[in-house]
Amino acid sequence: xxxxxxxxxxxxxxxxxxxxxxxxxxxxxxxxxxxxxxxxxxxxxxxxxxxxxxxxxxxxxxxxxxxxxxxxxxxxxxxxxxxxxxxxxxxxxxxxxxxxxxxxxxxxxxxxxxxxxxxxxxxxxxxxxxxxxxxxxxxxxxxxxxxxxxxxxxxxxxxxxxxxxxxxxxxx
Amino acid sequence: xxxxxxxxxxxxxxxxxxxxxxxxxxxxxxxxxxxxxxxxxxxxxxxxxxxxxxxxxxxxxxxxxxxxxxxxxxxxxxxxxxxxxxxxxxxxxxxxxxxxxxxxxxxxxxxxxxxxxxxxxxxxxxxxxxxxxxxxxxxxxxxxxxxxxxxxxxxxxxxxxxxxxxxxxxxxxxxxxxxxxxxxxxxxxxxxxxxxxxxxxxxxxxxxxxxxxxxxxxxxxxxxxxxxxxxxxxxxxxxxxxxxxxxxxxxxxxxxxxxxxxxxxxxxxxxxxxxxxxxxxxxxxxxxxxxxxxxxxxxxxxxxxxxxxxxxxxxxxxxxxxxxxxxxxxxxxxxxxxxxxxxxxxxxxxxxxxxxxxxxxxxxxxxxxxxxxxxxxxxxxxxxxxxxxxxxxxxxxxxxxxxxxxxxxxxxxxxxxxxxxxxxxxxxxxxxxxxxxxxxxxxxxxxxxxxxxxxxxxxxxxxxxxxxxxxxxxxxxxxxxxxxxxxxxxxxxxxxxxxxxxxxxxxxxxxxxxxxxxxxxxxxxxxxxxxxxxxxxxxxxxxxxxxxxxxxxxxxxxxxxxxxxxxxxxxxxxxxxxxxxxxxxxxxxxxxxxxxxxxxxxxxxxxxxxxxxxxxxxxxxxxxxxxxxxxxxxxxxxxxxxxxxxxxxxxxxxxxxxxxxxxxxxxxxxxxxxxxxxxxxxxxxxxxxxxxxxxxxxxxxxxxxxxxxxxxxxxxxxxxxxxxxxxxxxxxxxxxxxxxxxxxxxxxxxxxxxxxxxxxxxxxxxxxxxxxxxxxxxxxxxxxxxxxxxxxxxxx
Numbered sequence: 001x002x003x004x005x006x007x008x009x010x011x012x013x014x015x016x017x018x019x020x021x022x023x024x025x026x027x028x029x030x031x032x033x034x035x036x037x038x039x040x041x042x043x044x045x046x047x048x049x050x051x052x053x054x055x056x057x058x059x060x061x062x063x064x065x066x067x068x069x070x071x072x073x074x075x076x077x078x079x080x081x082x083x084x085x086x087x088x089x090x091x092x093x094x095x096x097x098x099x100x101x102x103x104x105x106x107x108x109x110x111x112x113x114x115x116x117x118x119x120x121x122x123x124x125x126x127x128x129x130x131x132x133x134x135x136x137x138x139x140x141x142x143x144x145x146x147x148x149x150x151x152x153x154x155x156x157x158x159x160x161x162x163x164x165x166x167x168x169x170x171x172x
Numbered sequence: 173x174x175x176x177x178x179x180x181x182x183x184x185x186x187x188x189x190x191x192x193x194x195x196x197x198x199x200x201x202x203x204x205x206x207x208x209x210x211x212x213x214x215x216x217x218x219x220x221x222x223x224x225x226x227x228x229x230x231x232x233x234x235x236x237x238x239x240x241x242x243x244x245x246x247x248x249x250x251x252x253x254x255x256x257x258x259x260x261x262x263x264x265x266x267x268x269x270x271x272x273x274x275x276x277x278x279x280x281x282x283x284x285x286x287x288x289x290x291x292x293x294x295x296x297x298x299x300x301x302x303x304x305x306x307x308x309x310x311x312x313x314x315x316x317x318x319x320x321x322x323x324x325x326x327x328x329x330x331x332x333x334x335x336x337x338x339x340x341x342x343x344x345x346x347x348x349x350x351x352x353x354x355x356x357x358x359x360x361x362x363x364x365x366x367x368x369x370x371x372x373x374x375x376x377x378x379x380x381x382x383x384x385x386x387x388x389x390x391x392x393x394x395x396x397x398x399x400x401x402x403x404x405x406x407x408x409x410x411x412x413x414x415x416x417x418x419x420x421x422x423x424x425x426x427x428x429x430x431x432x433x434x435x436x437x438x439x440x441x442x443x444x445x446x447x448x449x450x451x452x453x454x455x456x457x458x459x460x461x462x463x464x465x466x467x468x469x470x471x472x473x474x475x476x477x478x479x480x481x482x483x484x485x486x487x488x489x490x491x492x493x494x495x496x497x498x499x500x501x502x503x504x505x506x507x508x509x510x511x512x513x514x515x516x517x518x519x520x521x522x523x524x525x526x527x528x529x530x531x532x533x534x535x536x537x538x539x540x541x542x543x544x545x546x547x548x549x550x551x552x553x554x555x556x557x558x559x560x561x562x563x564x565x566x567x568x569x570x571x572x573x574x575x576x577x578x579x580x581x582x583x584x585x586x587x588x589x590x591x592x593x594x595x596x597x598x599x600x601x602x603x604x605x606x607x608x609x610x611x612x613x614x615x616x617x618x619x620x621x622x623x624x625x626x627x628x629x630x631x632x633x634x635x636x637x638x639x640x641x642x643x644x645x646x647x648x649x650x651x652x653x654x655x656x657x658x659x660x661x662x663x664x665x666x667x668x669x670x671x672x673x674x675x676x677x678x679x680x681x682x683x684x685x686x687x688x689x690x691x692x693x694x695x696x697x698x699x700x701x702x703x704x705x706x707x708x709x710x711x712x713x714x715x716x717x718x719x720x721x722x723x724x725x726x727x728x729x730x731x732x733x734x735x736x737x738x739x740x741x742x743x744x745x746x747x748x749x750x751x752x753x754x755x756x757x758x759x760x761x762x763x764x765x766x767x768x769x770x771x772x773x774x775x776x777x778x779x780x781x782x783x784x785x786x787x788x789x790x791x792x793x794x795x796x797x798x799x800x801x802x803x804x805x806x807x808x809x810x811x812x813x814x815x816x817x818x819x820x821x822x823x824x825x826x827x828x829x830x831x832x833x834x835x836x837x838x839x840x841x842x843x844x845x846x847x848x849x850x851x852x853x854x855x856x857x858x859x860x861x862x863x864x865x866x867x868x869x870x871x872x873x874x875x876x877x878x879x880x881x882x883x884x885x886x887x888x889x890x891x892x893x894x895x896x897x898x899x900x901x902x903x904x905x906x907x908x909x910x911x912x913x914x915x916x917x918x919x920x921x922x923x924x925x926x927x928x929x930x931x932x933x934x935x936x937x938x939x940x941x942x943x944x945x946x947x948x949x950x951x952x953x954x955x956x957x958x959x960x961x962x963x964x965x966x967x968x
Contacts, residue, residue, distance in 0.1 A: 021295065030293075035201035036194015038424070040373045041457040045878035048373060076194035089192040093184060096842045099850060100677030101191030102198060102374040102424025127886040134878065136373050136425050137677050139853030139915075140886035142846060 007068045009034065010078030018065045025049040027065035028075060036076040036105045040134065047133030050106040051075045057113035059106075059132070076105035079112070088112055088150040097146030099137035107133050111147045119156040123148065178686040178696060179906075182842040185682045186701075187675065190422075197421035199377035199394050200454045207379065208237060210443060210453040211297035212436065213287040213304035214462075215279035218313035218532040218871020219328070222277055222286065226305035230289055233303055235296030238447055241287045242276035248442040249273060253407025255433060258648045260338040260504040260526070267336050267530065269329045271498040273435035273442075279308070280329055280497040281534050282871055283462035285435050290443060290451060313532045313871030317471065317494045320529045328497060328530040337495040337503075337528035342510050342586060348477070348523045351486025355477035359557050364940040365546050367469035367494065367864040369881055370539050372676075374424020375460045376434065380441035381450040389441050390417045396426040396674050397715020402706045404433045405441060413706075416441075420704040423676035427854070428538040429464045430676070431717050432501035461876045466864060467539020469494035470509070470546055476554045482564050484573045485520045489513045489550060493528040493536070500537030503528075504647060505718075508543035508635065511586040515551025516595045516633045516808065517573040522585040532871050538717060540854055541634075541913040545920060548632045552921035556628070556928060557937060565612075566925070567603065570631050571596060581902070588635065588643075590806045591901050591909075594834070598897045599631055602810035602832040605895060611814060619933055624817040626930025629810060630922035636910035637723030637805040637903075654800035655720065656710035657728035659688070659736050661793040663782045665775030667692065667699045669732070672713020673725035674703050678912055679843040680721045686839055687726055687906070691733040692774055693760020710796045719807075719910025722839065727904045728799040735795030740774065742789050743781045747772050805901045805909035809833035811852070811922040817930045822948030824860060824927060826890040831918065834897045836909040844911050845894055851915020852892055857884040858916075859923035863942050882942075931955070 002017040009032055016031050028034050028051070037060060040046035049060040052074040079086040088108050091097065098104040107130065114121060114129040121129065126147045127140070135143060190196055213230075227239040255271040274285045289300035312326040319325055320335045328335050352358060378393040389411065395401050398418035406416040423430065436453045444451040455463070470493045477486040491510050495503060510524035559566040575582045577594040584590060603609075611627055618625045638644055641652035656672040669688055675681050681701045689696040702708055716725075737757045744762035745752040754765045763771035772780075781793040814828035831848060838844050861882035865875045875881040900907025920941060927943050928936065934955040939948065 019295070026294075029201075033203065034194065035198075035203075036196070038198070038374070039200075040375070040424075041878045043457070043877045043879050045883075046373065046457075076192075080193050085192070092192050093188045096185065096846050098188060098191055099679070099846055100373065100425040101188070101196055101422065102372075104191055105194050108192065127889075131885040131887040134373065134883050134885065136371055136427070136854070136883075137850045138846060139849035139851075139884075139892070140889045141849040141853075141892060144886060 003066050005066050005069050008072045010074060020064065020066055022065045023061050024063040024065050024068050025060040028060060034075050034077050038102055038105060040103060045134065046103070047110060048103050048106040050109040050133065052109060052113060055116070057110050076108060079108065087153045088146070091146040091150035091153060095142050095146040095149050097138065097142045103133060103135045107135065107143055111150065114147070115151055115154065119154065120151060178689045179839050181686070181840070183682055183686055183696070183840055185679050186685060187681045198374055198424055199379060199392050202379065202392055204379060204450050204452070207450040207452050208290050208292055209294040209297040210440060210451050211289050211294070211301040212285045212453070213289060213301040215275065215282060215284045215286055217279060217308055217310060218282045219311040220279050220308035221311060222275060222279065223307040223309055225287055227287060229305060230300040230303040233296065233300045235292040236289060236300040237292065238290045239287055239300065239304065240443060240446065242272065242274045244446065245274060245442055248445060249408050249438050251408055251410065253404045254438065255498065256404060256501060257499045258502055258504050260340050260507060261647050262342070263338045263340045265336055266338045267332050267334055268499050269332050269530065273438040278330060281532055282873060283459065283534065285439065288439055288443060290447060315531055315533065315866055315868050315871055317492055317529045317531060320531055321492070321527065328532050335530040337499050337530050339527050340507060341525040343523045345488060345523045348486040348488055348521045351520045352477045355485050356480040357561055358475060358477050359554070359561050360475045361554065361557055361938055363472040363474060363550055363553055365468040365470040365472070365549065366941055368467040368539060368858060368862055369461050369864050370427045370429035370464055370467055371883065372425025372427055372429060375455045375457055376430065377452070377454040378436050378440040379450065379452040380444040382441070382444045382448065384448055387411070388415050389444070390419065391441055392419045393437065394423045394430055395420045396423070396430045396676060396717055398674065398704055398706050399672065399713040400715055401433060401437055405437055408438055409441060409445070417707045420674060423674070426676045427540040428467065428542055428717060431715065432465055432537050434463070457878065458876045461881060462873050463534055465500055465535050465537035466496065467536065468546065469536045472546065472550050474550055474554055476558055478558055480562065482562055482569045482572045484517055487514060487519055487522045489522070489524045491526040493526060494533065495528040495530050496533045496535035497530065498535050500535045503535065503537050505538050506536065506543045509546040509550070511588060512544055512547035512635060513550045514585055515548065516575060516631050517551070518575060519585055533866060540851065541916045544634050544913065545855065545917045548630060548917050549921045552630045552632070552925060553938070556925045560932065560937060566629055567599070567608065570599065570629065589803055590633070591803055591903050592899050593633065593806060593808050594897065594899050595631060595808055598808060598832045598834050599810040601895060601897060602812050602830050605832065605893060606812045606814070606828060606830040622819065624819055624930040624933070626815050626817070626926040626928065628813045628922045628924065628926025628929055630918045630925065631810045632918035632921070633806060633808040634914060634917050635804040635806055636719035636913060637801055638718035638720050640801050640803050652800055653714050654798050655714050655724040655728040656712060656796065656798045657725065657732045658709045658796045659729070659732040659794060661736060661774065661778040663779050665694070665698060665778050667694060669699060669701050669729060670709025671701060671703045671725055671729060672710060672715070673721040674716040676716065678716065678721055678847065679840065680716070680725070683722060683839045683843060684726060684729055687729055688733060691730055694774060719912040722908050723805045723901070723904060723910050724799060724801050726906060726908060728797050730905055731797035731799055732795045735797055736793055739793055739795065740777045740781070743777045743785065743793070744772050746786050746789065747777065747780055801903060803903045805836065805903055807833065807835040807909040807911060807914055809914065809918060811918040813922040813926040815923070815926040815930055817927060817948060819952065822945035822952060824943060824948070829890050830893045832895045832897060833911070833914055834899050835911040835914065836899060836901045837907040838898070839908065847911045848894055848915045849892060851913060852919045853884055853889055855916045855919025856923055859920045859941050859943060861942050861944065
C-alpha cells in the first residue's frame, strides 16, 4: 500500500515510503521531522502550513505527500542559513510581527512568495496577498508592517530563500 | 532605579528567534520515541442516552492498540479534582451537574467523549474512532436559554432537578427603587452577547508518559496554567503533585480557552497509565470549535434611570448566561459583568442579578475579557441610548457622569475600589486625535446627502490583575490568586528566574527580563526567564489570564529580586568589612554608604555567596516571593470608531479607529501596542462577524470550521491609531496595570455605537452583534417600512 516519494526539502534530498493518503504537511512534520510548519485547521483556511513548492506558496494540507514527488520544497526551517535570518524573519522580529508565533511560519512563507511576485507591494496588496492566512493575536497590524519593512530591506529585489536553489526559467 | 533602563524601552522579544525560524516547542511539535496516538469518539448528538457502545470493530482496525470507554477509567480517574467548579459569588441557588471526562450513560453536548481509540499513528486512531458503534436514544436538546430557564423545560441532564446553574442577586431591586421613582427618564434595552469560539491558532494538544517503576507521570500540553492542571489531574489520578510534571513550553494562543481542564487532560495521562506507553492527542480544528470552552453567550436586560440633564441615577441589570452543559471551572468569573456594568460613571444605585442556565452546548468559560467586555458593552450602549433619548452629545453625557480624577481611589457601587484614573484626560486626547468636532460637523453634511455615517465612543474601564484574596478567595473556593517567582543568582553571576505565570504570546519572557535587568542591574543577556514547567521554580504558579502577568507576576519577580539583594547585602557586608545596615545596593553594585568607589558587583557577591561566609549567614543567593495584590488594577481609556454603512447592502466600512489607553507605567511599549492591536481586532470581529451558530432543533454546531465561522483576515482589519496616557497604579511598586484584554473589552461598544449612530436617521436605536450586512440590511428594510407607515417596530 505504501508509495515511494522523493523530494528535496530545504536543499536536502528526502526519500520515504508513505501511505497514499498522507498529507504533505503530516509528511513534513511526522516523517521528515520538520515541525516548524504548523496545522491550524482542517479545511485549508488558516494557512499555518504554508510552504513553497517549486517556489510557489502552497498550503501543504492541500496536497498529498505523494503529489510532491520530484518537487523542491522550502519550509520555514529553510529560510535562514548559517545563523543569518531571512529579511522577512528579521522584519517579523523587528516589527513585533508575532505574538504566540504559531501562525508565523505560514505568514513568512506566504509573504516570501508575495514579495517574489511583487517586490514593492502596496499595503492593500499585502493585505490581499495574506488573506489566506489567519492570525488571532496581532490584528495583522504588525504583520503588514513586517512585510513592508522586509520589502524595504530587500530593496525591491527578489529575495531567494536560503537553502533553496534559485527558480530556473520556466519555473521548473 | 534602573542602571540599564530597560523598563519603558522597546526591547526585541527574546522568545522570537526560535518562533520565526520554525523551532518553537508547541506540544504537537515535540518528538517522542514510541509515542502512540489517541483519537476520541464523540457524541454526534447534543443530548442522548447511551444504550450501548460497540468497540469490537474499532479494536480490530489496523494499528489500533486499545479502545477504552468510561468503564475502563472508573478506577483510574475520579474524585473532586475531576472538573472542579469555582463557586459563584453568593449563589442563591445552584445546580452543578457532576462531570466526568467520558460519558457513560448520557451525552449532554455535541462532541462529548464516549470512547477513546489508541493506535500507532493518528490516521489509524481516527479510523478506529469512526468504527466505534454507539446506540443512542435521542433526548430533546435544550438550546434556548430563556426556554431552558422556564419551569417545566426539558432538562439538559435528565438526572438533575432543573437547568438553573446559578441565580445570584448582588444588589436587590429595591435598592434602586428610589432612583427609578425620582427619574425624569427611564430607558430599557435588551443587549445580546453572542457565543464566540475562542480559536487560538494552535489547537489543544496533550501528550503524557507514565514511568511505572518510578510511578511518575509527565504531561506536555497546551495550557495557560500548568500548575492548576497539575493540581487537578494529579488529584483525579490519585497520584500526588510530586509525581506529576506538567510541561507547557510554547503555546499557540489561549484567550482564556486554555485555562480550565478538558476531558483529554485526564484521559490522555490515564490512558498512558493503562497502556504503559506515551500517548498523544492533538485536536482537529472542528473538535476545537465544538469542544473548546466558548465565550460570552449572554443576554442582558438593562434599565437606566436618569435626570433630564443627563445625571445618571440608577441601573438595573440582569445577566442571563448560557452556562452550557456543565458549569465551567472558572465560568463563575463571567458574573463580574454584573459588578462592572456601571462602567466609568457615578450612579446613585445599581441592582444586578446573574441567572445562569444550563444548555446542551459546550460549556462557557472566561474568554478574553470575560465579563468585562460584556459590562463595557452594557454601560457604553446604555450611555449612547440615553444620549439619544435626551438629545445630548454622547461625549457630554459621559463627561457629566465620569468618576473624576480627584475622586480616586473610588469605591464603586459594588464595593470594588478603583485604584486610579483620569477618564476625561484619555477621552479628550482621543477626541482631539480623531477630530471629533469636525467629524460631527461633517456628519451633518453627509447625512443631508443620505450617507449613513456614525461615530461611536467607548470610554471603557477594566478590573484586572487577578486578584486580591478578599475577592478571589470566595470566587475560587478558597484559592487566592497571588503569584510566585524565584530568582537564583548562580556563582558566576548568571540569573535564572522561574515564574508562575505563563507566556503564550504576551511577551512576558521579555517584559519580565526587563524588570529583572533593571532591578538587579545586570545585562539582560545574563538573565533566563523560565515558565511552563511545574518541576521548576516555586511550589505553585497561578498562570496567565485576567491581564495579571505583569501587575501580579511582575511584582512577585520584583520582590524576589529584592530578597536576593537583601541577602546579597549580608554577603557584601562580609566582603567589604562593614555592617550590613551600611551596605547600599545601586546600579548592580554593593558599596558602603558614602563610599561608592569601593564596591562589589552582584556577580562578585554571588561568587562569594557560595563560598565561606561568616557564622549565621547561609550559602546561596536565591529567593522565592509570592505577591498577593492588595487590589485589582484598573486600566481605562477611550476608543472612537467612525463607520459608514452602505444603505443598499448593509456593509460596514470602518473609516477610523482611534484608541487612547492607560495601563499605568509601560514596561515595553511595543508589546503593549501589540496586545492592543490583537485585542481590538478580536472585539471588531465580535462586533461585525463572529458567532457560534447551533441548529436549534438538533443542537448541532453549524459553524464548526473556519469556512463557517468568520475569522477576521488582514483584508478586513482597519487601520488603528493608538495613543496613551499614563496614570500609574498605586497598588504596586511598578505602577503598572494590565493590557492583555483591554482592546477586546473596549472595542465592541465603540463599533456598535458607531453603527447605531450611523443608522439613527432611520430611527434605529439598537443593533445586536454581529452586525453583519444581512442583519443591518434587514434592520434598514424594516425601518424604512416603518417610516412608510406600516407600523412594524424597527429595532434589532
